[in-house]
Amino acid sequence: MSYAEISFEEKRxxxxxxxxxxxxxxxxxxxELVHNRCLRFDRIQAIEPMDGLWxxxxxxxxxxxxxxxxxxxxxxERRQKDISEEGQVIADVRQVVWRVSNxxxxxxxxxxxxxxxxxxxxxSVRDRFQQKLIALCRQYNLEIRD
Numbered sequence: 001m002s003y004a005e006i007s008f009e010e011k012r013x014x015x016x017x018x019x020x021x022x023x024x025x026x027x028x029x030x031x032e033l034v035h036n037r038c039l040r041f042d043r044i045q046a047i048e049p050m051d052g053l054w055x056x057x058x059x060x061x062x063x064x065x066x067x068x069x070x071x072x073x074x075x076x077e078r079r080q081k082d083i084s085e086e087g088q089v090i091a092d093v094r095q096v097v098w099r100v101s102n103x104x105x106x107x108x109x110x111x112x113x114x115x116x117x118x119x120x121x122x123x124s125v126r127d128r129f130q131q132k133l134i135a136l137c138r139q140y141n142l143e144i145r146d
Contacts, residue, residue: 003055007038009105015039016101018059029103030124033060036101059101065120068094072116100125107132 003018017037028034036059063083068076073094076087087096100106103125110117110129119126137144 002052003058005058006041010108013041015041015044016059018055029128030062032062033101033103036060038102038104061099061101062103062122062125064098064100064103064106064122064125066096066098066110067118067120068096068113068116069118070116072113095120103128 002020005016007014007016015038017039018035019037020035022028022034025034068087069092073089073092076094076096078087079098081098081100083097083099087094089095098106100122106119106125107129110119111132119129134144
């Protein structure tokens, strides 16, 4: 590990780290984020010191473009992960760009916003979200077109 930061997700603290070692991941879903790991604080059993230099760049990230609509256009509050200042409002849609180091948490957050948020791009993240939606529809016996 050569970089670490604490994050707070869904009522608990996590430790997001950047690791040089990636051999344990054979087919990563997001190759550009292969060095990032997310550890739960409550499951860490030991921490050992290491020699070497710390990464100044921080975690790897991808830019994800989101559109917030309806009530979220005005209700949206700027976050630390925003790349754009306040998000540009065009035709009743707030366009926001987020720095995403772990798409798992982004997808959970977009689910909470429901129909008021759309992942516009990074195709790999949008595709993963679509896969999750299809699986959810099938779980509830909703007919969908692939």
